[in-house]
Amino acid sequence: MLSILVIHLLRQQFDNDGYAMSRWNKALLALSLQLLGTAFATETQSLQEIDDIVNHFAQHSVREFHGENTDFAIKIGQLDSHLRLEACSENLTPSIEFGQVSQHNFTVKVACAAPKKWAVRLPVKVQVFKHVVVNKQHINKDMPLTANELDLVRQDISQINDSFYESIDDLSGLVAQKNIASGSVIKHHMVKQPTLVRRGEMVKMVIQAPGITIEGTGVAQTDGIKGQVVKVKNIRSNRIVDAMVVDTGITTIPM
Numbered sequence: 001m002l003s004i005l006v007i008h009l010l011r012q013q014f015d016n017d018g019y020a021m022s023r024w025n026k027a028l029l030a031l032s033l034q035l036l037g038t039a040f041a042t043e044t045q046s047l048q049e050i051d052d053i054v055n056h057f058a059q060h061s062v063r064e065f066h067g068e069n070t071d072f073a074i075k076i077g078q079l080d081s082h083l084r085l086e087a088c089s090e091n092l093t094p095s096i097e098f099g100q101v102s103q104h105n106f107t108v109k110v111a112c113a114a115p116k117k118w119a120v121r122l123p124v125k126v127q128v129f130k131h132v133v134v135n136k137q138h139i140n141k142d143m144p145l146t147a148n149e150l151d152l153v154r155q156d157i158s159q160i161n162d163s164f165y166e167s168i169d170d171l172s173g174l175v176a177q178k179n180i181a182s183g184s185v186i187k188h189h190m191v192k193q194p195t196l197v198r199r200g201e202m203v204k205m206v207i208q209a210p211g212i213t214i215e216g217t218g219v220a221q222t223d224g225i226k227g228q229v230v231k232v233k234n235i236r237s238n239r240i241v242d243a244m245v246v247d248t249g250i251t252t253i254p255m
Contacts, residue, residue, distance in 0.1 A: 043087035045112070047079050050092065050120060054108045057094040058124045065101040066128055071154075076108075077123040085120070088112035097121060104128065104158035127156045132185050133165040139180040145171045145191060155185065163188040193225035196248045204250045205232055205243055218243070218251075 058074050066072065090113050099106030104126045111119040131152040139149060150168045157164070165171055165186050174191040184190070197203055197220045207214040221231035224245040232243040232251055243251035 045085040045087045047081070047083060047085075050079060050110050050122075051076065053092055053094050053110055054122050054124070057108055058126070061096065061101045062126055062128070071129040073127045073129075075125045075127075079120060079122065083120070085112070085118055086116045089114050101126070126158065128158055129154050130157050130166060131155075132157065132160070133168055133171060134183060134185055135180055136182065138182045139176045141176050141178050144173070144175050144194065145186070147172075150186070153185075160185055160187070195223050196226055197224040197230055197245045197251065199223050201249065202235075203232060203243075205234065205241075206246075206250065206252045207255065208252065209255050220251075224251075 054076055055074070058076065062072050062074065063070055093111045093113070095109050095111070097107050097109040105123070106126075107121050107123050109119055109121050111117075132155050134151050134153045134155075135145070135149055136151050137149055139145065147168050150171065152166075152168065165188075171186065171191065173194065175194045177190050177192045180186070180190055199220055199222050201220050203218055203220050205216040205218045207216075216234060216236065218232040218234045218241075221233060221240065224230035226245055226247070228245050229242050230245060230251065231240050233240045241253055243253050246252050
């Protein structure tokens, strides 16, 4: 507007057949030039600098939460290219205003304190990649998981909603809790320890002490997995004792 007014007054000066400008026009022209100079003198904040600050802050936050060697990618929302902000005379201050780094979606606020207070906000989306265990073929319920059926695949863990495995060795000896479709990320709730002792079946009862081992036979009163304490009925004495499952059909009785 100011530039248009100045051009109009200057044009009017030369369109008046040589007559001098009126005092009012001279005063208005001087004021317009002064205001126009002030407007042009005001520096605007670099939007690229804001983008760089958000990028650096987001990367630092992700590494701090997930670890320095984390494999990740971030996507930052764009500022309106027509945005005009007065240049900040102090350091711009970034902070997380909405969400958390652990949620992989959060908003970064960049604030200026002087000479004029202002703030902008940019959404940040984080993808964190890890190698996770995936089964290469269908696995039926109660079937053991073997290394030949498993593979490590790089995936964005922000899309995985449950605990997962990062090592095939961690699944050694486990069985499927349910049918697992081919190509599935193996999650903790999908697998379980195998049942080594079953209710109503005969089991070996082992009592060990320094220099002596006593074995007996009993009937399991409940199912049990490795390390679990179950009730076992001694077939000779009919006494029910607590025994720990150590292997298929084998329990130990603590002394």
